[in-house]
Structures are given as structure tokens and as C-alpha cells.
Amino acid sequence: MSSRLPLVPENTEPLPSLKENQGMLTWVASVDHKQIGLMYLIITMVFFVVGGLEALLMRIQLAQPEMSFISPEVYNQLFTMHGTTMIFFVVMPFLIGVGVYMVPLMIGARDMAFPRLNALSFWLIVFGGILIYYSFLTQSGAPDMGWFAYSPLSEKPFSLNKGPTYWALGLLATGISSVASGLNNIVTILTMRTPGMSMRRIPLFVWMILVTSFLLIFVIPIIASAFAMMLLDRLLGAAFFTPAHGGSAILWQHFFWGFGHPEVYILILPAFGIISEVIPVFSRKPIFGYEFVAGSTVAIGLLSVGVWAHHMFAVGLGDVANLYFSFASMLIAIPTGVKVLNWVATMWGGKIIFATPMLFATAFIIEFVMGGLTGVAIASVPIDWVVTDSYFIVAHFHYVLYGGSMFAIFAGVYYWFPKFTGRMMSETLGKWHFWLTVIGFNMTFFVQHFLGVMGMPRRTYTYHDFPYWGSMNLISTIGAIVLAASVLVFIWNVQVSLRRGKKASNNPWHAWTLEWAASSPPAVHNFDLVPPVRGRRPLWDLAHPEQPDEPNAKVID
Amino acid sequence: MEKLGGLFNPSSPEMEALAGLTYYTIAITVVILAIIVFAVFYIIVRYRKSPADKEEPYQNFGSLNLEIVWTLIPCAIVAVLFLLTCNTMKAVDPPVDGHEPDLIIIGHQWWWELRYTKSGVITANELHIPAGKYMLARVESIDVIHDFWVPELGRKIDAVPGHPNYLWIVAGQPGIYLGACAEFCGAQHANMRIRVIAESEEEFKEWEKQEIVIPPTPRSGLAGEGARLFQNKACMNCHTILGTAAAARVGPNLTHLNNRQTIGAGVLTNTPENLNKWLTNPQKYKQGSLMPNMKLSPAEVEAIVAYLEALK
């Protein structure tokens, strides 16, 4: 390929460039938050395609009972890598990437507080990804113990291959990267806000990134230490998680889910943030109950660290422990519900423009509520005993992570693409992408609820031909293919729009947050002049001086 | 129309309680979902911006009362769900109260070892129980974490090494209930199946009697040849056959193999032909299984099959 990244359009206004274009070097050597942000997005899209192909192979294998399209070993490697990739190398870095790009713009800053640390975070993700995928080249193949790496299966002698070791090392690297970007975001948000941009006025996306960052710096160390112990077990023969040598198989689960459950909120909170930006703009109304959307985020963040054992109801911790955790888990439904209702209330009485971002945001509400409700159901211990480790769970968390996070991610891409590149994305292709996604997604995952309660366990490379299992799995597989097609449309849309998309003004959606005051794409220094901030919607105040959001706010500029 | 399995066919008091709770919860959640979906669709129809309309809508920043209302409603729903949960717990998972286990279920990669404590019967993958009688099982694992799950009979329970769990097993009606390992346990997790065979008290007693008899080892003919091969080849390093020197516990106990309906934890039905195929190359039917391909000649396979069939 040419030395120029495909993302750089050959138009006169160079993409966030360091003056003249020196090809790859300006990117590799860059410490500019916008370029690093874009590199995050590119790399995650690459990983998204890889993880998607892994999923597709699995669905093909499951299309019919007793198929032998791929061997059990390969299948296990595929679902391990699919989970790991999608969580650690797609959703997380994408949301962090958007944060890296948008947070400084939204708070009217020149850059992140620590630009070089920012670059380090990004390159550590790349490094971690390479480290993990390298394990495919080892003769025994990639890790095959599941992304949860339950001990003792992930320990010697049950996994003698090198995969799990590469896996733990790679995830340690990405863990360090996440902590670094978490720290970077916190300091940036707390200290780099433009005058007038008080903590009570920062956009909700920034709020969510702030809470997410706190989660990152406090829960990543949990899994980092667990990985360290796992590596010591595997490499130096330590005995943390090997019952045969006096270790404990359950301790790993506590450590893993102690990280793993907050991780779920790390994956969804920034998505909430994107939705909370998109819905108001396209409803032409301010977010309904800013305080409660932001406050409930803090509540979710705090609750999320105390409920991990609901992943362990079948382990036998005792009824008392199970009930307490069940209760704490159900509580999270309350702040989450508040959020959803506030989004609906924001749309209510608005004048809604259903451009592609808004389509995805609207669909997000329904798909996410679907996943959230099944989530409340499985917080109930006995129900969890029925459905845990069955396809019901697969359906549940795909509704949360695809119907939730990925839908929000798509909404965000369509919403901010003009800002990223200076060009609009094609609405026609966007609508195609949207409908294919909705149809493919629900086709793939809705039937899996039934497969689950009918007794189909997760992580099985094949299944007996029980009544309706074959047909339901076939529907699911066809849906997966449609979903794959939708992603192709999306990538095609990005390509076309980069080259021939129609030029975007600085504020094509007539949005209200500061990033839209910068040029599209923003100059290296972001703002020539940061507009005065006297409320939560600075650009609204500029456009409607007659009815500012906070009429009697003190003016500071 | 064929009968749906799992939750749709609860076959024990526990599972009925579970199904009940699940249906209540699903009902509640479906109502909530319906409300949200309706609201969203109403909005889509009612509040779409017409191209002509240049006015911004009324800027509404929120309402404290509404927020309070829709914070309290979820609280109430959660309270209801939690009470339902508490009520169902005991019904689904009766307390052990210091009973001695009637049977011990031990997970292996990738098969189930079943030991009846009272009668001393040892078998694999096919759990015979008297219908309508509660059997207390202690669930253990010898290698990695497994999970014992028979969808139509009740809850899942993990088989964790070094952490025995207890589970009451009961089937309302006689019949065959299929289950599988539900916790990912390695290459052949998919083929670690359970079949619970619930039968009348008498049939169960009869079966137990058959299982404890020590079959005479055939001395002559093809079967006798097979017996010798079983001892000389590596078979006896992993398997047990009562009344012979073979007493290893790595693989299933084969003493009464021909009383079982399947081989390889459910990969093949137990017929001489299938046994023949299996012995010729287990890896073909259960790739990654710990039973290696012994590279037996067809004649040897014939002999061993004859031997295993002869064990009565």
C-alpha cells in the first residue's frame, strides 16, 4: 500500500495533520490526541473485523447439529480469541479512543494532560494485541481456555500450550495501557477545563469517561495481579490457582469477576455517554435531567464493584452469599433504568431528525433495555441456576455489548465522522447499514434465549439434534451472516465517504458542545478561540443569546 | 409438534418451582419492555421533525418529581423480584441438613464417574435413579471445573476441584432425562453428556443388583482372547473391570459396559458395531479425548468387543 494511511483523504484540508504530510511518520510519532484517537479507531476496526470473522466461523460450525467444519480445538481457540478481542481490543479501546479524541475538545483543552503517556497507552494496546495474536503461530495454537481463563483449566497440566501465557502477557500490557489512559483522562478532565467549564457543566460523555476512568484505575489492578499470579503459576510453578498443590480454583473466579463485572460497565458507560450526546442533539432538546443521568453513572460505577459474585451463583458459595449478591446486583437496575427513562424523556416533545446516528441511538434504547431486563432476570439466583453457562447468557450479553455498546459506537462514528474527517458519511449507505445491523443482530441473538432455556450449553463446538435446535441455530447463523454483511456496508461507507463524502461544515448537526466550535477536522491546536462557557450548551447560548441555558450565570472569560 | 425440552418441560418439583419463578420474572420484564418499546415508537411517529419546521422545540431541562417517580418504580419492581427470588430459593435447592450423600458424582475430562455410596455400585455417564425419590448427590471434580446440569430436573451445580457441592436429584416420572456439562472444561466439553434414567423402585433395585455382580472372566474363545488382550494391551492402565487385575480409575469402569446405552459420554449409541468403531479409533468420534488410538488390528478389536459384550 502507499505510505499514506487510507484514512487520510486526499482533500486540501489535511486530516488532523502536523502541518505538511510526512506519511506514516506523522502518525507513528504523533502525540496529538486527535491522531492517537483516530489510530485507536483504525486499530479497533481491524480487530473488530478479525473478531467478527472468528465469530462467523463459529456460527458456521454451529449451523447444523454434529457438523465437523472446524475441529473442537480450533473452535475453543476461536471463542476464546473472539471474546478477548471484542472486549479488550475492540469495545474498550474504541471507547477510550473516542474519549481521547473528544474529551479535550469537549472541555476546550489543547490536548490531553500527558500527550506522551497517551501515545504509550495506544501503542501498548497494539503491542498487547500482537502478543496475543502471535500465539496463533505457536505450534500448539492460540489460548483455548475461554476469555475467563478459569483455573485449573488455564493452568498446567491442563493447558500445556503457550497460548495462555501469551494471552496473560498481552492482557497485562493492555491493562497497563488502560490504567495509563484512565489516569490521563482523570487528570485531563479535572485540571484542563476551559474557564467556565465547571464539573457541573461538562458534557455527559465526559462525565461517563471520568467515571469509567476511575473504574479503570481501580479494577484493572485486580486482574493485573491475578494475571501476575497466573503467570507465576504457569512459569515458576507457584500454586495460587492449582488445587492439586493447595491452591484455590475459586480464588481465581473472585479475582477475575472482581475485575470482570466492573469491566462490563467500563464497556457500557462511555456508550451511555455517546447516546447522551446524540439523543439531545437530534431531538433538538437538552438532555432531560442532566443531574440524574450523571449521578446515576456515579451510582452505577460505585455499585458495580460490589456485585461480582453473581457470576458465581453455581459455584456453591452458600445461599446467604448468593442472596446478598443477588440483591446488590438487582440494585444496579435502578440507576440504569433512570438513565433509559431520561433518554426517552429527552426525545419526548422534541423535533427529532432521524439521521443515521439517531437511528442507531433509538435502536440502542430498545436493544439495551432488552439486554438489561434479561440481566435483571439472571440476577435472581434460581433463574441464574437455570440459564447460566447456557446460550441464554450469550444472548443476554450480546444484547448489552452489541445492541448496547456497538450500536452506540456506530451512532458515535456517524455523529462525529464529520468532525474526524471534514466529510459527511453517506446517509443512504448508513440506512442500509442500520437496517442490516438491526435485522442481522436480532436474528442472530434473539433465538439464542430459547436455545439457552431449552438446555444448550455455551462453548460447545457441536450439539445433538434435539427438537428445533438445528433450525434455531440455523436462523442464528444466517443472522450472523447478515450482520457480517452490515459491517461490510459500514466499512464501504467509511471508505466512500472519506474519498467522496460531501464536505462537512464545522457544526453540521447544529450541536451544542464545544467540539463543534472547532474546525472540521480540528486544527492541530484545536481552537483558535474557545467560545465562552456560561452553561452546559455553550454553542446553544451563542446561537440563542435571547434564551441562554443559565441566564444568571457568572461570566468568566 | 415435537416437545420442547429444558425449561419448557419441568420434570421435578424443583424444576417446576424454577419454571414458575422464571415465567413470573419474564412476564414482568416483558411488560416493562413493551412499555419502553411503545413509548419509543409513539415518539418516532409523533415527534418526527417536519422539514418545513424551522422552530426549535420547547427546551425542557427535566423534572424532579418525574425523576423521583421513576426512581421509586424500579425500586418497587426490584423489591418484588427479590422477594420472589427468596421464596423460590429453598424450593429449588432444599437444605442438606447433614444427610449422607446417596451418590457421588465426579467430573472427569470428559466423562462423569458415578458412585452409589449405599450399594457400592460404580458406573459412568448414565445415572439411574428411582423415580419420585430424592437422592442427595455430592458433586466433585478430579481435574478441572465441570458443571452438572440436567435441564429438565433442576438447577446447575459446579463440580469444583477441592470444593465439594451438594445437590438433591429427583425426577417426578420415570423416563430418560438428558443433560450435559455446563462449565467449559476443555477440548471435548461438548461431548460430556449425562443421561439420567429414572425408573420404578423395583427396576432400580434390579439394576443395582446386576451392577454389583462380579461377572466371570471368559477363559476361552474370542471373548477369552479379548480378555487377555485387555490385560496385555494398555487398556487396564486406565479402566476397571471387576474380578480382573484391571482396577484403574482414569477412564470409566467397564464392568457392565453392555448395560449402558451410550459410549464415550454420549457420542455413540452402545452397539457392538459402534463399540468396534470406537475401539478402532476413539479420536475419530471424540477428538482430543484422553483415550488414545491404540492402533489395534481389526482382529484384536473384534476380540475385545466380544469380551466386553460377554461381561454380564
Next chain:
Amino acid sequence: MEILQLFNTGWSFEPWVLVFASILLGAYMLGVGVELNRYSILYVLGVLVMLFALLSPLDFLGRHYLFSAHMVQHILLLLITPLLLLLGIPKATAEKLLKIEPIGRIMRVLGYPAVAWFLGVGAMWVWHLPSIHDMALNNNSLYIIQLISFVLIGMIFWWPVFTPLKSKRLNPLTGTLYLASACLGCTVLGMLITFAGAGLYTAYLNPADTAGLLPLIRNDLCITPGVDQQIGGLTMWVPGCLIYLSASMITLAQWYGAPDEGVSAAGHEVA
């Protein structure tokens, strides 16, 4: 003995409790006076909660039979009572009080967030070290000291977040961190107690069945020592934390409610 009987007869009227309560009330009358308003109601409520925790069958059970009951009592005394008492003190009174040396100086030291935090979390930890806990159960005066110390230390712990002097309160974001970290502190302890084997606190293993309650507890309620300890640990863990979390939610809500002065200094206060 039946549960009902327990609720009739389980009440104890220990003089020291009444003395302590009357001191609290008397001090309030002297300092604030006697009138019915938001403050006095909260304050009296606090005293009542304390009396319930110390005189009701809860105390009896916690002292002789159930670790879990003991833990509920601790939560009431360390988290609920002091908060109510603190909220019951009007601003003016607090200012008057702090003018009097050395109270002012002492509170400046004790009210310093780091100090208050370590006192609050430390009290939880120290009093639940098995050896000390058993000691307190066997030694009446130590037992009294334990319970009173909970109330006083509790007030110190809540001081930085809910001091009557609103101006002196921690910035809500810092307050959230303050409370969340405290929650973490007692989560870890709760976790250890929950997942440690039964019999961490030997006194509850096989209590001297003075009131003939044991059959009721062990058989009817099926509370074995192991379960009892789990309930205790989890009570400290989940409801305990929820109190901290709700408190931080309240501080956030108040903060949002207040008018925005538009100064972007929150960050530096957090650090």
C-alpha cells in the same frame, strides 16, 4: 423460648446506656435548647436508634448468640446513629461549640479527612479482630467502651462529609472518594469474615444457652455458626457499603442542586 417471648423479655435496661443517652440529650438541651424542629427530630431519632441497638433483643442476641445480630448493632451504632446526631446539630450550635477551646482544636485535628477516615475504618477493623472481639464479649467494661466508641468515632468519621458547617464540608467529588474508599475498607473486612471458615469468633461457636434460644436458632431458623458468620460478614459488606454509597449520592445531589459558580477548581480540590 419462642421469637415472640424473645421480643417481650429480651430487653435489657443497662444503666450505663441510659446514662449515656441522657448525657447526649442533656448536652443537646443545654447547647440547643428544647424545641421541635428538623434538627431536634433528627437528633432524637439518632438517640432512639442508639437505644434500640443497645437495649433491644438485638443486643441480647448479639452478645450471647449471633455474630450477625452483633454486626447489625455495629452498623446502627457506627453508621446510622452518629450520622443522625451530626445532622441534628444546628450550624449555630456547632460554631459556638468549635469556638470553645480545646474542642475546636481537637475537632480540627480529628476532623481532618485522613484522620477521620482512618479512625472510622480503623474502628471497624480493630474491634473485629477475633481476639479483641472475644475479649470485649467477656469483659463488660470493654464491651461498653466498644459500643460507646462506635458512636463517637462514627461522628468523627461523618464529620468531614456532613459537618453542620456546610462551608467546611468536603468537595462532593472528594467526598465520594472518601466514602467509596471507606466502603472498600469495610468491604475487604466483610469479605474476609464472609469467606473465612466458620468459627472465626469462637464465642458464637457453641454459646452457653442461658435463654434456651439455641434450638430456635439452630433448628427452626437453620442458622449454623457458619451461616451466622456469613450473614454477619455480608451485613457489614453489602448494607454497610450501601449506606456509604447512598451518603455519597446525597452529597452529589446537594452539589448539583446548588447554583453553579462556574469556577473550574473542583479538580484541584479532588487531588
Next chain:
Amino acid sequence: MADNKMLIKFFIASESIFFLMLILAYVNFKGSVVDGPTAESSLNPYVTGIFSLFLLASSFTVWLAGRSLRAKNHTWLKVWLLVTIVLGVIFIYGQGREWAGLIEQDITISRNVFGTTFFTLTGFHGLHVCVGLIMLSILLGLALFGDFKGPRSDGVEVISIYWHFVDGVWIVVYSVIYVWAFFL
């Protein structure tokens, strides 16, 4: 600017969770050693205690270093930094000595859960001490080249915060491993 100090503070918060997990692992297995060495049978609280004092002292000297910088007293800055490094090295020597002794008795990370948790916990702390020593040496080097004019330097302040943290962690680790085993 305050950013660097804020960064190190949040970083330390994150780090302390990491150590919390290692400590929890140690506590979790404290009671469950069935055979082989335990803290009681194989450690010597007094020798380690004495070496710990050196680390505690180093926390004090690094504070003195910072103070001399604020007083623009560059000679004493260098002296105190040097003293801090020496004290840290002595502590590390003590730990190395202890490890060598244990390994001679064939008490290793793979011996049993005590070995596993003990070596992991003290090892990770030792690692942090070494990192601190490297950073302090860099500071000293810069000081020798007269890089710090004073009165303030983020470098010195940030690294001394980190050093206090490493010190504080050791107090906890020592109490959990040694005090609990021998004095409770």
C-alpha cells in the same frame, strides 16, 4: 503545575489495589497450609524488622531531601538523596539475604502456598523498591549536574511521594506477614 502530583496520587491509589490483591491472596491461604513451611516455621521477624527500620528511615531522609531543596540547599539535597538510596539498598540487601536463606532450606515459590504467596508479595514490593531506587539515582544524578534550582521540583516531590508509598506498603506487608505470625 499540580498535574504531575495528581497523576502520581491516582497512580498510587491504583497501585495500592494491586498490592491489596496480593495481600488478600496471602491472607486467603494463611490458614490453609497443610504441610511444609509456614511463616511461623521459616521466618525471622527480628532480623527483617531491623532491615525494615532502614526503609522507614529512608522515608524520613527523602523528606529531608525535599526540605533542603525547598531551602535551596543543594549540598544537603544531594546528601539526603544519597542517604536515602543507601538505606533503600540496605533494605533490599536484607530482603535478598532472607530470600537466599529460605531458598537454601528449599523454601521456594513452588514449595507450597506459603512459599507462593510470601515470595509473590515480598517480591512485588522489592520490585517497587528497586524501581524507586532507580528513580532516586536518576534524581541524584540530575542533582549532581545541578538540575534542581529549587525551591520546587515536581520530579523530587513526585518521586518522594512514590517512595513514601513503597514504605507505607511495607508497613502493611510486614504487619500482615510477620506481626500476625509472631506477635498476635
